[in-house]
Amino acid sequence: MQTELSKKLGVEHALFGFTPFPAVVAAISRAGGFGVLGAVRYTAPDDLKRDLDWIEAHVDGMPYGLDVVMPAKKVEGVTEADVEAMIPEGHRQYVKDTLAKYGVPELAEGEASGWRITGWMEQVARNQLDVAFDYPIKLLANALGSPPADVIQRAHDQNVLVAALAGSARHARKHAEAGIDIVVAQGYEAGGHTGDIASMVLTPEVVEAVAPLPVLAAGGIGSGQQMAAALTLGAQGVWLGSIWLTVTEADMHSRALTRKLLAAGSGDTVRSRALTGKPARQLRTEWTDAWDDPNGPGTLPMPLQGLLVADAVSRIQRHEVEPLLGTPVGQIVGRMNSERSVQEVVDDLTRDFEKAVDRLNRIAGRSPE
Numbered sequence: 001m002q003t004e005l006s007k008k009l010g011v012e013h014a015l016f017g018f019t020p021f022p023a024v025v026a027a028i029s030r031a032g033g034f035g036v037l038g039a040v041r042y043t044a045p046d047d048l049k050r051d052l053d054w055i056e057a058h059v060d061g062m063p064y065g066l067d068v069v070m071p072a073k074k075v076e077g078v079t080e081a082d083v084e085a086m087i088p089e090g091h092r093q094y095v096k097d098t099l100a101k102y103g104v105p106e107l108a109e110g111e112a113s114g115w116r117i118t119g120w121m122e123q124v125a126r127n128q129l130d131v132a133f134d135y136p137i138k139l140l141a142n143a144l145g146s147p148p149a150d151v152i153q154r155a156h157d158q159n160v161l162v163a164a165l166a167g168s169a170r171h172a173r174k175h176a177e178a179g180i181d182i183v184v185a186q187g188y189e190a191g192g193h194t195g196d197i198a199s200m201v202l203t204p205e206v207v208e209a210v211a212p213l214p215v216l217a218a219g220g221i222g223s224g225q226q227m228a229a230a231l232t233l234g235a236q237g238v239w240l241g242s243i244w245l246t247v248t249e250a251d252m253h254s255r256a257l258t259r260k261l262l263a264a265g266s267g268d269t270v271r272s273r274a275l276t277g278k279p280a281r282q283l284r285t286e287w288t289d290a291w292d293d294p295n296g297p298g299t300l301p302m303p304l305q306g307l308l309v310a311d312a313v314s315r316i317q318r319h320e321v322e323p324l325l326g327t328p329v330g331q332i333v334g335r336m337n338s339e340r341s342v343q344e345v346v347d348d349l350t351r352d353f354e355k356a357v358d359r360l361n362r363i364a365g366r367s368p369e
């Protein structure tokens, strides 16, 4: 599965994998794809350094990249305490009441809550980049808008390609004007923050909007047939996120959550503001229902909502409180029904891709029955 872009990056398959887990990054790249490490959770540069060292030691010299969350709007000069002070008391009480209703225990003494607002601040992303540019990364992706001009320049000076996610043709055009190299067109079906246009409509719109820039199709891809469809729509490759959550190399920290993902159908996700204040697709749970309940207080805007629920989400995960336990994941969760290794996933994807292409060739009368 070779395109101009995969050749340029020196990978066997035009198959990009976003994942927060270093072991999965290395395994995707070793399997002939292109692994991309999600860096948002690394608020301490030394932790990122440790995990990039690990990837370097396990990737067998294959290329890989980094994904940061650099906000388009600066939130510099605002501390967590400033944001905390903006949270209404009624919302805090709603969190307490909901946790009490399900008997969710406290975190142990000294146990830190996982998600912090700082991961979304430009300075934190810049610190991550200071670390990452010391490693031979081949791609830098940004989740929220185009990276600032100096970051794009710095990447280009080091021969690192720059990608940015887009949920509409308008966003994609902005990225192209900013001088990035690759647009990831991410449809409504995707796990995580999404816009409201489905991949089937979005991919060709973005391809046309930014031609000749290469486009990767993201959102709702979990089979070789879907990969073939994305390439047919003009993409130069595919960008998969959800599918890696249930691979054997993934470090999910919760068997209960893995079981929930394996059991979920494609209708079991919801695009909710419950996690961060912006619409993000995730497993539908009694926690997301509580925030989407018209009789509740509703969600707060980003970044208030994220800070409001950070401790609660950590408590739910730590104690595996099943009805409330969730994660960002896309509609493709309906196909994630067994635990496979990354190599098995890549083998299945590429084999079914070839089958799909053969089928189309037969339909087009280009090869014998």
Ligand SMILES: Cc1cc2nc3c(=O)[nH]c(=O)nc-3n(C[C@H](O)[C@H](O)[C@H](O)COP(=O)(O)O)c2cc1C
Residues within 6 Å of the ligand: 018, 038, 039, 040, 067, 068, 069, 141, 142, 143, 165, 186, 189, 190, 191, 192, 193, 218, 219, 220, 221, 239, 240, 241, 242, 243, 327, 328, 329, 330, 331, 332
């Ligand atoms: C658990 C999870 C976390 C994600 N976090 C990020 C992120 O930090 N940055 C980002 O650019 N995309 C993030 N995404 C979106 C992925 O990069 C990707 O675009 C998306 O998963 C593709 O759609 P799919 O879920 O249908 O494969 C996340 C997705 C998931 C499932």
